[in-house]
Amino acid sequence: EVQLVESGGGLVQPGGSLSLSCAASGFTFSDYWMSWVRQAPGKGLEWVANIKHDGGEKHYVDSVKGRFTISRDNAKNSLYLQMSTLRPEDTAVYYCARHGGPVGDYWGQGTLVTVSS
Amino acid sequence: DIQMTQSPSSLSASVGDRVTITCRASQGIGNALAWYRQKPGKAPKRLIYDASTLQRGVPSRFGGSGSGTEFTLTISSLQPEDFATYYCLQYYGYPRTFGQGTKVDIK
Numbered sequence: 001e002v003q004l005v006e007s008g009g010g011l012v013q014p015g016g017s018l019s020l021s022c023a024a025s026g027f028t029f030s031d032y033w034m035s036w037v038r039q040a041p042g043k044g045l046e047w048v049a050n051i052k053h054d055g056g057e058k059h060y061v062d063s064v065k066g067r068f069t070i071s072r073d074n075a076k077n078s079l080y081l082q083m084s085t086l087r088p089e090d091t092a093v094y095y096c097a098r099h100g101g102p103v104g105d106y107w108g109q110g111t112l113v114t115v116s117s
Numbered sequence: 118d119i120q121m122t123q124s125p126s127s128l129s130a131s132v133g134d135r136v137t138i139t140c141r142a143s144q145g146i147g148n149a150l151a152w153y154r155q156k157p158g159k160a161p162k163r164l165i166y167d168a169s170t171l172q173r174g175v176p177s178r179f180g181g182s183g184s185g186t187e188f189t190l191t192i193s194s195l196q197p198e199d200f201a202t203y204y205c206l207q208y209y210g211y212p213r214t215f216g217q218g219t220k221v222d223i224k
Contacts, residue, residue, distance in 0.1 A: 044204065045161065045204050046215065060212070104161060
């Protein structure tokens, strides 16, 4: 059974940093692109970043470029999102999602990041 | 960036109704479009990809059509579990962009 489990969310002050993790199981992690997608409270979905199977290609939405870094460790079946210089508008539930074809044939349950003083 | 515009933003319907949601792209995206259903407090679930390919395990009452700039999600007979919010996503270009969502609630 495919499972994606996010962790690392929490409360952080504006300008702070946080690192999210997504533990994958039930499939060959190194065969798939992976994405992070977020959803601000009461708002729609926003794609944040994705990464190729081998980590050799990464893409970001403009609003997080230079502040967020997506990475993966295929030996540990894990996806990461390092977030720095956080802003209140980064407050959201962050989902990791597998690309079976395009993004999102499987999703994690999400982890909430709150940026507030 | 490619802008995705969904219509309507919300609709009210009854169980058994036929429902149609439209997604328009600001430029041609071929058939690089997916549809998702999201229930409150839950992760999205992919229904359709490549504009018209039904995700494995998704009921056949869901159908997708379109190409280029105009796309449609049709639910042929609305079921209780279909009262939710629906999103389209283009994956033709970067950044990937979602529509703003269509909330389907009970009439």
